[in-house]
Amino acid sequence: MLQPISVSELTKQIKSALTSPAFQSIAVEGEVSNFIHHRSGHMYFSLKDAHSRIKAVMFRGRNQRLEFLPKNGDTLIAVGSIGVYEPNGEYQIYVDLLLPQGIGDLHLAFEQLKERLEREGLFDASRKRPLPALPHRIGVITSHSGAAIRDILHVLLRRYPGVQVLVFPALVQGEGAPASLIDALELAQGTDVDVIIMGRGGGSFEELSAFNDEQLARAMAGSRIPIVSACGHETDFTIADFVADLRAPTPSAAAELVVPLQEDLLREVASLQNRMVGFLERKIRSDRRYVKQLSQSPLLQRPDYHVNQLRQRLDELWTGLGRYQRHGVVLKRGKLANVVGKLETLSPLQTLARGYAICQTEQGAILRQAYDVEPGEIVHVTLHEGSLTCTVEGRHT
Amino acid sequence: MSELKFEEALARLEEIVRSLEQGEAPLDEALVLFEEGVKLARFCNEKLDQAEAKIEVMLNDGQIEAFEVKES
Numbered sequence: 449m450l451q452p453i454s455v456s457e458l459t460k461q462i463k464s465a466l467t468s469p470a471f472q473s474i475a476v477e478g479e480v481s482n483f484i485h486h487r488s489g490h491m492y493f494s495l496k497d498a499h500s501r502i503k504a505v506m507f508r509g510r511n512q513r514l515e516f517l518p519k520n521g522d523t524l525i526a527v528g529s530i531g532v533y534e535p536n537g538e539y540q541i542y543v544d545l546l547l548p549q550g551i552g553d554l555h556l557a558f559e560q561l562k563e564r565l566e567r568e569g570l571f572d573a574s575r576k577r578p579l580p581a582l583p584h585r586i587g588v589i590t591s592h593s594g595a596a597i598r599d600i601l602h603v604l605l606r607r608y609p610g611v612q613v614l615v616f617p618a619l620v621q622g623e624g625a626p627a628s629l630i631d632a633l634e635l636a637q638g639t640d641v642d643v644i645i646m647g648r649g650g651g652s653f654e655e656l657s658a659f660n661d662e663q664l665a666r667a668m669a670g671s672r673i674p675i676v677s678a679c680g681h682e683t684d685f686t687i688a689d690f691v692a693d694l695r696a697p698t699p700s701a702a703a704e705l706v707v708p709l710q711e712d713l714l715r716e717v718a719s720l721q722n723r724m725v726g727f728l729e730r731k732i733r734s735d736r737r738y739v740k741q742l743s744q745s746p747l748l749q750r751p752d753y754h755v756n757q758l759r760q761r762l763d764e765l766w767t768g769l770g771r772y773q774r775h776g777v778v779l780k781r782g783k784l785a786n787v788v789g790k791l792e793t794l795s796p797l798q799t800l801a802r803g804y805a806i807c808q809t810e811q812g813a814i815l816r817q818a819y820d821v822e823p824g825e826i827v828h829v830t831l832h833e834g835s836l837t838c839t840v841e842g843r844h845t
Numbered sequence: 846m847s848e849l850k851f852e853e854a855l856a857r858l859e860e861i862v863r864s865l866e867q868g869e870a871p872l873d874e875a876l877v878l879f880e881e882g883v884k885l886a887r888f889c890n891e892k893l894d895q896a897e898a899k900i901e902v903m904l905n906d907g908q909i910e911a912f913e914v915k916e917s
Contacts, residue, residue: 581852582892592902598914601900610895615902615912635903714893717855720862721886727865728879735872 463532466539471530475556476541477549480522495526503540510544523549527560554653558660561687570669571690577674579694579706580642582713585612586706587641589632592617596649596699603703608710614641620648625658630667637672645702646688647678659686668692678702800832818843851892858885
């Protein structure tokens, strides 16, 4: 008797069975049908032939780089992996790449490898290293014979007559080429070259295939020395071009990129040197002018001039001080009498002397109106000399 | 100064010229900068004039020899 399991469990087991390597990197050719480019950006469709159909999904992140928009009826090659969509119990192909039908095996492999390495980050701009402004010694990895090495050396020598080059001969096509290129790259790591040109002249896709080798791509990524790739002509792109720190369209162009024009640099250094000397000359001239100007001042012409000037000023100050002291005392005395006079006119004492009196309640409040006191209350009256204590006998208002 | 790279020397030389031209450095300080600048300029020129071209080839066994283009 079989022990029943849940639908979820069964689906999980099927999913796990489908993750076997056989279904993880597949390429399948078929006709597109039911194509939907969903608002979310994902693409959903089926691939079919005369007898079968498989569901396919290509997520936005993958299909954004498609160079064409698939449509129903197209026969395409889908590269990707098989997976299970658990809620529906459906298996489908998760598409990484869509390629037009009729693409050769080499191209297919190229596109797949490119996709994979790009996803790994081997082509990231952040990995690219700057080239030295003036290389100490240039490594060149290419065929010992042929146009490429000739072109490279020609341009290097023309631009920089003192150029130092170390060539690492390698096979650039044929079965042994990738291994030969990798060996040369490894050999270069142990030398004092500080930039490497790696490449060959143009050729067919098949002839350039050594530069599409995965192991070579990884060896390039591991190089401690920056690499300029130079494969073929302008239009040929290889995996090596994507991994390299810099891609040159041709071997000659790589040489141009690697060395500066010697005369440019000589001119630049000379110009800096001239500016520096020019500055110093101006500085010395202006400092000399300043020293001359100073040496012509009266102070330096007659050293006692300044002392005499100071002495005279001091005398003037002394005289002034004496005058101020004498004058000041007289002035102050007059001012004082004036101020005392003003104070006296404001004093109530003076008013009392003229016959006025100040009347206050027992609490000391000054009386100004008769109804402020009741008959019988005591008031104090201050006179010019002495005071009286009085009882109010009557009030008249 | 033998450890110095050409681009470092050139960058420092540019910096010195700029600070001389902009700054109000007293003469004695300016002279110190100037002296360093002269050394750097000489170093750069030596690097640029350096020797004759040397084209060599390193063979698989690590041997280095003068390079000659092989006829195919």
